[in-house]
Amino acid sequence: MKLAILSRAPHSYSTQRLRAAAEQRGHRVKVLNTLRFAVDLTGPEPDLNYRGKPLSTYDAILPRIGNSITYFGTAVVRQFEQMDVFTPNTSNGISNARDKLRATQILSRHGIGMPATAFVRNRADVRPAIERVGGAPVVIKLLEGTQGIGVILAPQAKVAEAIIETLHSTNQNVLIQQFISESRGRDIRALVVGDRVVAAMRRTAEGDEFRSNVHRGGSVEAVSLTPEYERAAVRSAQIMGLRVAGVDMLEGNDGPLVMEVNSSPGLEGIERATTLDVAGAIIDYIAHEVAFPDIDVRQRLAVSTGYGVAELVVHAGADIVGKTLGESGILDRDITVLTLNRGTTVIPNPRARQELHAEDRLLCFGKMDEMRSMTPRRRRRASVRRLPKGAADAAQGATPAAAIEG
DSSP states (O other), X not given: OEEEEEOSOTTSHHXXXXXXXXXXXXXXXXXXXXXXXXXXXXXXXXXXXXXXXXXXXXXXXXXXXXXXXXXXXXXXXXXXXXXXXXXXXXXXXXXXXXOHHHHHHHHHHTTOOOOOEEOOOSGGGHHHHHHHTTSSSEEEEETTOOTTTTEEEESSHHHHHHHHHHHHHTTOOEEEEEOOGGGTTEEEEEEEETTEEEEEXXXXXOTTOXXXXXXXXXXXXXXOOOHHHHHHHHHHHHHHTBSEEEEEEEEETTEEEEEEEESSOOSHHHHHHHOOOHHHHHHHHHHHHTTSOOOOHHHHHXXXXXXXXXXXEOOTTOTTTTSBHHHHTGGGSSEEEEEEEETTEEEESOOTTOBOOTTOEEEEEEEHHHHHTTSOOOOOOOXXXXXXXXXXXXXXXXXXXXXXXX
């Protein structure tokens, strides 16, 4: 396997360990500076240049994209994806993980346990948001902060309001999040590779510090996760589109609470704490999966006119509840069911004998007209009408403020 590690820090512990692990396994590996790529869209096929020359062929890449170059870095990763080069972390996955609000929205859609979170912008909405997440003390997070930077614990509601208003005045976007007191300044970092947790450690903050980041003086120890915590970590990484990820979780009274999913987890702390070859596990996974580069299923399947991908929900009271997939008639409508989602369980390629339950979600590919006919009727899409006579002339004479209103 010929592997490229995309990193601007070739001498960092993580990059060196990944390179050494690949070489020990007989793979060819190079560390390439992410900012020295040039996306080439001039030819008939997507291509990349590196340091001014056409890039040679690679079987796989391992992105280590820094937060400051997320936009350009994900553009380079996306170009590799278009060239059918395998990457364990997709460009969409990296982008989603970097935006704390977007990540929280995606994870909450799939029922992942998280601290109560609110996002507001208007000053009048700040105090109600603080109350909704459980009141003070409350955690305030900058949306694009990393390594504990931009994370503030406000002990009182008035202090929280003042901090949030100050940050808003400087055009900063912040999350308001419940403070999990039972975690006592501790969290768990689970290193997910593929569909399993390969290593985990508990981080404990120093003194009165509530952030447990190692570079802030926190201590680490190896920890064995319960199946509940392993499932939460693996599902979170998979939902985000990341096959190599560091999942940070708090130990809540009711189970794991996911704080963050990191697309470029550092290896030094977790390898030293667990004495496990995490870098080797990552390289082994890439070598095993390299023949199957990630593809955008919706993009690939929607190229045929009239066909597409859609999710059908089996609502309570529907006449197909209790019937098998074959009896429901779905398979007779030129529709293929790709997966059946039931709560947190995913059933791939469900058979005709699979019984349907209320609130099952079916990811389907087929004729869009057929799938539309199975959903509740909506109002017909209105046609585009002609402008009333004289409306264009009246708008042209409007004041600038009125012209941009709304």
